[in-house]
Amino acid sequence: MIRFYYHPSPNPSKxxxxxxxxxxxxxxxxxxxxxxxxxxxxxxxxxxxxRTPALVDGDVTVFDSNAILLYLAEKTGQFLPAATPEARGQxxxxxxxxxTGLAPMTGQYAHFQxxxxxxxPYALNRFEFEAWRHWNLIDAQLAKQRYMLGEAYTxxxxxxxxxxxxxxxxxxxxxxxxxxxxxxxxDEINARPAAQRTEDLKNQHSHKTDFDADTLKALFPHNxxxxxxxx
Ligand SMILES: N[C@@H](CCC(=O)N[C@@H](CS)C(=O)NCC(=O)O)C(=O)O
Numbered sequence: 268m269i270r271f272y273y274h275p276s277p278n279p280s281k282x283x284x285x286x287x288x289x290x291x292x293x294x295x296x297x298x299x300x301x302x303x304x305x306x307x308x309x310x311x312x313x314x315x316x317x318r319t320p321a322l323v324d325g326d327v328t329v330f331d332s333n334a335i336l337l338y339l340a341e342k343t344g345q346f347l348p349a350a351t352p353e354a355r356g357q358x359x360x361x362x363x364x365x366x367t368g369l370a371p372m373t374g375q376y377a378h379f380q381x382x383x384x385x386x387x388p389y390a391l392n393r394f395e396f397e398a399w400r401h402w403n404l405i406d407a408q409l410a411k412q413r414y415m416l417g418e419a420y421t422x423x424x425x426x427x428x429x430x431x432x433x434x435x436x437x438x439x440x441x442x443x444x445x446x447x448x449x450x451x452x453x454d455e456i457n458a459r460p461a462a463q464r465t466e467d468l469k470n471q472h473s474h475k476t477d478f479d480a481d482t483l484k485a486l487f488p489h490n491x492x493x494x495x496x497x498x
Contacts, residue, residue, distance in 0.1 A: 276300070282332055298310060370430055372397040
């Protein structure tokens with residue numbers, strides 16, 4: 268059976284949504300990133316990048332959320348666009364944009380707002396600008412059509428959904444007002460039974476939610492490095 272290494276945060280949630288949508292049987296394994304479990308040698312043997320999610324399917328190991336979405340979509344033949352070079356080209360483009368632009372820029376904007384030890388106006392300005400620029404690209408794409416790749420619900424919509432969940436936190440409580448098409452997609456996917464089951468997964472295991480000193484060390488090891496270097 269598939270072993271799915273999960274934490275209830277944006278990137279693992281994209282994969283959880285696929286697994287719930289597809290009906291594939293899987294075992295959920297919580298990696299509590301607030302406790303530093305992403306850094307254990309056992310987990311690093313599965314995902315050398317020390318991040319969630321990861322997936323083991325028999326002899327196959329896959330890490331990085333969009334790689335896992337592609338793997339599962341190819342394995343099942345589900346939630347893919349038409350098998351034409353044009354449609355697949357669009358799929359790769361938007362998936363890469365989500366993983367290499369939208370997610371890191373949104374994540375860095377949240378980081379510098381809520382977790383940086385001191386306010387850094389230059390970083391805040393840059394990441395606010397870039398996060399919004401990426402979300403506006405997604406909103407414009409969804410203004411033209413129902414889903415990211417046209418009229419069919421695909422893994423690209425799942426990838427966007429995972430990060431749309433953090434929009435109010437990262438971009439502000441009224442941000443959805445400025446992203447009406449993203450909000451429409453978000454609401455539509457949230458109403459799907461698979462999304463509701465995905466939301467319930469976090470109740471299957473208790474996980475640490477506070478941000479005490481140990482969690483900050485596990486999530487932001489560069490701060491420790493800074494302190495060591497300053498000595
Ligand atoms: N590019 C990776 C990023 C994964 C990632 O950053 N995962 C976060 C949860 S959303 C994590 O595990 N963070 C733990 C940490 O930063 O130590 C992917 O898409 O899977």
